[in-house]
Amino acid sequence: MIKENDKTCAVIGSGVSGIAAAIRMRNKGYRVVVFEANSFLGGKLSSETNKGYRFDMGPSVFTFPEYVDELFILSGKNPRDYFNYDRLDPVFRYFFEDGTSLESFDGKEKYASELAPKTKDTKEAILNYLDKTEKMYDLTAEVFLHNSLHKFKNYFTKAVAKGLLNFGKIGAFDTMNGANEKAFKDKRLVQIFNRYSTYNGSSPYLAPATLNVIPHVEIVKGAYYPHGGMHSITKSLVQLAKEIGVVFKFNSPVREIVVENNLTKGIKTDNGFEGFDVVISNMDVYNTYHKLLPSCKKPEKLLNQPKSSSGIIFYWGIKRRFDELSLHNILFSENYREEFETIFTKNSIYKDPSIYINITSKHSPGDAPEGCENWFTFINVTNNQGQDWDKFVNESREHVINKINRILKTDIRKLIECEMVFDPRVIESRTSSAFGAIYGNSSNNKFSAFLRHPNFSKKIKNLYFCGGSVHPGPSIPLCLLSAKITTSLIK
Ligand SMILES: Cc1cc2nc3c(=O)[nH]c(=O)nc-3n(C[C@H](O)[C@H](O)[C@H](O)COP(=O)(O)OP(=O)(O)OC[C@H]3O[C@@H](n4cnc5c(N)ncnc54)[C@H](O)[C@@H]3O)c2cc1C
Structure with missing residues (x-):
């Protein structure tokens, strides 16, 4: 009451x-x-x-469902009467330009045992990395996520004291990529762990290794799919x-x-x-x-402060099903460093962008007509500094289509039944996000x-x-x- x-x-x-x-x-x-x-x-x-296809316009990866539940419990309601979700396993499918693909799984043990035999790294190396990121999460979450950083009294807590005593262990003096290159021999694993910088619109070559806590959240705390989609x-x-x-x-x-x-x-x-x-x-x-x-x-x-990256999103109704794709898919660029330099230094678009394809109709069949799929096709781009976005969108559309065709050995152009497009200008005008940056300040x-x-x-x-x-x-x-x-x- x-x-x-x-x-x-x-x-x-x-x-x-x-x-x-x-x-x-x-x-x-x-x-x-x-x-x-x-x-x-x-x-x-x-x-x-759009034409019988439903799209979530923004977020697609859902973690910490308990924070949503908490609001129902606070209000004296049973969350399950309002909101339900499933824990995902497997979680992501990754595709590389060398023709290989890898899949990520739920939980440290399964993740490491499934990936190790397909990479140059051992199960121990992967587990060791995931243990480290878990420790980093435990040291930082209370200080950085659960309390105001701007109230003096919060600096005199046990959690802060523990964080300060273990400062050397939270990766503040290395970059994500630096730490990941030290952890793994297989370039694909480095790229997979580097990609988590994009969860807050940053570059793995600049962002502190502390952000390697993000894969811990997805792999250990779990990734979820809300019934009916993110909306x-x-x-x-x-x-x-x-x-x-x-x-x-x-x-x-x-x-x-x-x-x-x-x-x-x-x-x-x-x-x-x-x-x-x-x-x-x-x-x-x-x-x-x-x-x-x-x-x-x-x-x-x-x-x-410098702002985060933004995105170009093609919301495509695709009149075919692709069994090789799952709910979350990434088609990686060949040269990740060059991709991020283009975004954050050149403020431009990259010729071989990494592409994220999210297909909710894999889990909610009603999101697309029978035999079809709803593709949320996303690439990271620079934020809006007044560039020629009409030109960037047209060029990106070609880059994206060519890359999908190359990796999936298909002709996607013929299968696009309907299209909506978001670019940084649309994100800016729709949500009043400064410069169309999706994630506020960059990290x-x-x-x-x-x-x-x-x-x-x-x-x-x-x-x-x-x-x-x-x-x-x-x-x-x-x-x-x-x-x-x-x-x-x-x-
Ligand atoms: C393409 C995309 C993909 C993403 N992927 C993920 C993901 O996979 N997982 C994840 O967790 N997060 C993801 N995010 C980030 C996540 O969506 C955001 O961090 C979060 O939704 C932001 O919520 P917010 O409360 O800050 O407000 P916003 O969603 O930014 O909304 C602000 C609201 O304020 C309104 N408003 C602004 N100014 C005024 C005004 N003057 N008067 C009245 N109303 C006003 C706007 O109209 C808008 O409705 C993604 C975001 C985008 C765009």
Whole structure:
């Protein structure tokens, strides 16, 4: 039972973090209104259909389902009445230009025993690496993911002391690629472990080896598939939020956060001013400051950190089934280093991009017509700096089609029945992500965790932030933790 109080809270944006923050604030007894600029909810975690094909428009890899469950339990509901999922095994299929392919499995033991015989590395080497990443995760998670990094008192905890005592073990002074090249002889294994830098839009040749905790999450904590696809996360959380009394306003872009004498007073939409005791912005923090708080002093250093990569996505209806593909597939580039240099140094598109193909109809047959498949075909690209994206999209389409044809020995062009395309400009306009960067600031710097904006304003009372552009960072689980940290700071 929610213990009502007379306080009110506005949440700006209905990304997964905004919805989670709204649920948590409602459970604290606040009257909560979510203002969403779009006509649909979920931000990046949304879904569309085209000619009988359904597509998840953004995230496709789902980890830590317990963070979704937690919101139902907090609200006194049984999560299984709203939201269900399966643990995946196998998880990914990898294809290489030399004609070989590898598959990744669930759990350390199975992963190592299945991969070792097909690579130049031993089972012991793979297990040793996975043990190391597990230790790194155990040392860092509490400090970097579960608490505000910006509250002085949090630096005097057991978890921080343990992290500091073991600082040498968290890989802060090496790059992901550096650590992975030391761990493995097989270039394909190095590439497989390097690719996890893309989960937060960074380069494995620049990002600290601490990010090698990401494969630990996927391989050991597990990768999941939500029944009905990723969008069911948004749908079920919105259902829960509405049931407990959160109000959603669609087509309601917030134009300004109203502040007087450094105290938040409310927000302005096209319908005028509405007063609120607390405002939580789930809008990208760069744009929150630049668009909604134009006259406030900005934390320039944090806002101007280099931004993450973006993506070009072809949502294709394919009128054939491909048994050689599974739910998650990657067709790797031949020269990974050159690919990342093109993205992060040349701010351009690469001629031989690694391609991620996600096909939810493998698990949810209703997502495509009989005998067909819904392909979410993604390549990492630079963020939007005003490049000629029409040209980049056309060129990338050719690169992607040629590579798929080469590796799968097919002619995919003839099989594309319908198409929608996202590029960094679309991502920017659809979710207000600065420069169309998918993951906020990049993590190409060992201090990046400390250079994300806090979950609260240091200058303006009762103004808070949640979502992928602020602490602890992007992805569904981190956005859910962001909402948890943010709301825990509100009395
Ligand atoms: C192509 C792609 C693939 C991804 N893959 C994965 C993956 O496999 N696994 C994973 O965990 N994560 C993945 N991510 C990242 C993940 O989707 C994001 O980190 C997360 O969904 C961001 O959620 P958020 O709460 O920050 O808000 P967002 O989803 O960014 O939504 C912000 C919302 O705020 C609204 N808004 C903005 N400004 C205003 C305003 N002024 N007034 C009102 N409303 C406003 C926007 O319309 C939007 O709805 C992917 C993202 C993309 C785009």
